[in-house]
Amino acid sequence: MKKNYLLTPGPTPLPPEVCEALSRPIIHHRTPQFQAVLKEVSESLKDMFQTKNDVFILTASGTGAMEAAVVNLLSWGDKALVIEGGKFGERWTELCEAYGIKPIVIKVEWGKDLDPDMLKQYLEKESAIKAVFATLCETSTGVTFDIRKIAEIVKETPAVLAIDAISGLGAIDLKMDEWGVDVVVSGSQKGFMLPPGLGFISVSKKAWKLVEESQCPKYYFDLKEAKKALDKTDTPFTPAIGLVIALDTALKMMHGEGIENIFKRHRKLAEATRAAMVALGLELFAPDAASDAVTAVKVPRGVDGEKLVKVMRDDYGVTIAGGQSEMKGKIFRIAHMGYIGEFDIILGISCLEKVLKKLGYNFELGAGVKAAQETLLK
């Protein structure tokens, strides 16, 4: 018997209630039955985005929703500032370049948060920046950026602030309206405890003015069409009906727990995971800006990082994530995001300890689990 456990930063595990919702017979989308669901999830998503703005549901991966942000806000030749501290920050830059928008890139060292003064300097030096693109939780490095601080700076300028919160929304705090974030993008397969396949995007009034001016070519991701449709409780194209129905279930679970309790749970799980790593003598990749959604850890000297992930998954059924791009083999990432409870973390750490021992890393067996238990008991 090999039982499987998923501790990856997207997809995250599905609650059985969501699995059940996904297995129901399908209904047609242009019926009062589906419209009732669409209305409910569209309202309920606003609470998770902490906004009064519309939240549009797109049938796409999170990247599709990021593309929607770029092509709806900007036009060919516009200038944008990208805060780039990992693989997903780079995606904003690539998207801008694909659409003829000039990205001015603030390179942040992988594993670090942004120096706010640097952002101020760029915004003062460069005129005519229409949008600033940043990332809530940089999944590739396990960093949570201080979006509140970034928003404080950007909102004093004419630029709008767009955040990739694919990883993190519904797990980490992001007060869209209160902090003054203009565009928030997310996806279904992380904090929202669903399979991948839905993108979400919410747009402030300040940013909607750019939507009205934008000359980027677009059709499938045209938010003006999405808005027209949503005003009639509809979608411009056939939506991913099954996922939207399952979203209703997931959102009800999230409301039941309460958004503040969800954030607390994630913080606690993250603290326990970090304490365990330290107790094992391992080094956190982002000690100063560690995310509460995913913990990135340096692979210790002498251990094959790719083998570590492979053995945990293929021999013991525990799937964590390795490093991406330039971090391949150098870090591993344990997610504690979405439908994850404290004992899921314990089992993950226990499996990590077992495989580290087998790969010859020297430490006291049980030290990581114990440190996590101590944190969780507090």
Next chain:
Amino acid sequence: MKKNYLLTPGPTPLPPEVCEALSRPIIHHRTPQFQAVLKEVSESLKDMFQTKNDVFILTASGTGAMEAAVVNLLSWGDKALVIEGGKFGERWTELCEAYGIKPIVIKVEWGKDLDPDMLKQYLEKESAIKAVFATLCETSTGVTFDIRKIAEIVKETPAVLAIDAISGLGAIDLKMDEWGVDVVVSGSQKGFMLPPGLGFISVSKKAWKLVEESQCPKYYFDLKEAKKALDKTDTPFTPAIGLVIALDTALKMMHGEGIENIFKRHRKLAEATRAAMVALGLELFAPDAASDAVTAVKVPRGVDGEKLVKVMRDDYGVTIAGGQSEMKGKIFRIAHMGYIGEFDIILGISCLEKVLKKLGYNFELGAGVKAAQETLLK
């Protein structure tokens, strides 16, 4: 008790095997487990597309896959010919316009097939047409276009032929390679018996040359990136994992039945439905080019077409489709596509008869059901 039956041209009903697959715990996409599934479905889709070309799986509605065709084949200022005989033909035109491509539109009367001579004339008259866009089954009118004939004409020119086969592929014959169709686009929620959320696109060698030259801005739908990823049994962005796994189940069922048997079943169901409508004294909307995937029928004088659909659905649980756009209230559409057996058609016709009687239409009760039974017994 109100039991629900779905007879709409997308979404179509889900087999219980597909519902089960959708309800499974999710797995990570960058694992050997998922790669095995992706490899299998990518190969298996080729049989359904009747091609040796790659078939790319996109996380999007069918419209997203149509956009992928336009933005990967063409560039700003290019000329394209659109064969437009309904709402979905119009979508090709809108997509071209959104990306600065000049659509030359052949308007075909709704409910009719194209006159091939007209296509020849347009292709002779207009030079530099890079692509011809057409529709296999125009869901809005219940017409199946003669794609073989269209392909015969287009393949004698430098233009490529791109077909929206969202509605129809896996239900109606379309021999991509044999007929010389260059691009075929489809979606998950029709012939493939899945929920909506996946788009498919296959591109011939002739068309791939255009992909390499295309200057349309694109990122999420960039087929060159999709190709690079597929060559490594990967996807450029997180795929809709659950739907891809369910696709594996659906494709196995389709292979089990056999593609020729699937086409025969759809033909038989369509013939039975048409015979029933005629026996009820109703007029087919597209008698000369009737689709084997969906039957469009004129609402008889004195009957409220929108009420007919509403009463069938809300009072009796049988969901058929009304007319779209300019056909609203004027036609109704019964789909016999995907996971539909002969007795599903019988129950649909029986419900239609009941509601037509209640709405005051004069005919012999049971005549439609009997005519369908006679056809199905042959």
